[in-house]
Amino acid sequence: MQNKNKTVVKSLTILNLFRIHSRLTLNEIIHLTEIPKTSAHRMIGSLSEMGFLTKDSDGYYSLGLLFLEFGHLVAERMDLRKIAKPHMEALRDEVNEAVNLTMRDGDEAVYLEKVDTDHPVRLFTKVGRRSPLYTGACSRIILAYTDEKEQEAYLQNMELKSFGTKTIVDKDVLMDILRQSRLNGFAISYSELENSTVSIAAPIFNLSGQVIGGLSVAGPELRFSKERITELVKKVKQTANNISKELGYNKQLM
Structure with a gap:
């Protein structure tokens, strides 16, 4: 349960970055959150699959359309x-x-x-x-x-x-x-x-x-x-x- 809670907290930490930044690369997210690269990559992948984040052709992430629906x-x-x-x-x-x-x-x-x-x-x-x-x-x-x-x-x-x-x-x-x-x-x-x-x-x-x-x-x-x-x-x-x-x-x- 503790591990799940930590994962949720870290995921929300990533999402909260986009309240200030409209677009971020993977490296920028890692730098701003100080989350290990492997963990950050896994979380961003999951958030993208669920529609919370979207990635453009230049490699920048932004909030997904799911937030518009919410x-x-x-x-x-x-x-x-x-x-x-x-x-x-x-x-x-x-x-x-x-x-x-x-x-x-x-x-x-x-x-x-x-x-x-x-x-x-x-x-x-x-x-x-x-x-x-x-x-x-x-x-x-x-x-x-x-x-x-x-x-x-x-x-x-x-x-x-x-x-x-x-x-x-x-x-x-x-x-x-x-x-x-x-x-x-x-x-x-x-x-x-x-x-x-x-x-x-x-x-x-x-x-x-x-x-x-x-x-x-x-x-x-x-x-x-x-x-x-x-x-x-x-x-x-x-x-x-x-x-x-x-x-x-x-x-x-x-």
Whole structure:
């Protein structure tokens, strides 16, 4: 473990050089970091293979395009949270239920933001919480709008486990629900992550028309009658659409 940590530290030392220098040769990197030539050569090779560094025809190294991708992801997540927050607060004030914002991170959804209700009986969800994409409306709505081939690959490699009394663990049933959610424009879950709870979620899209998040209203099942669910679906979908528009999404152009 110690050796791995040292390797990571040395690799980051190399990458940090490019915060100041736009281009460096192998010898310049060795001189600036004082890392032995053999180790430096091995680390630079690994960083290049993974896309963190790129080498030009003159033998100079610079940061790879992977950092551009990371930069876009960080900016997108910050923008989504900032833009969504006022809409979430307005929805919370209107329906007096907790409102959650999720975003995909690998095979999971991470909760980026939450605005809570003042109800004494409520659903507690922390920012930073993670859940599998297949369970819970606010996670599953992201999966529903993911490319079908990617969905299939995800489900082939994922073992479906129960978290609540009604977690969906049958892959055929799950695929049907994903298709129906995409057709309806929303997802709903009952007791999937927490027992006796309901969550209603709609997708959020970016400028390119890609799903980048989910917005949900969630709370104890006792407050979610069929009549109220119908009304909440409309409000959640409208709020998610408003956020998408502010992010630059235009359905008519897609």
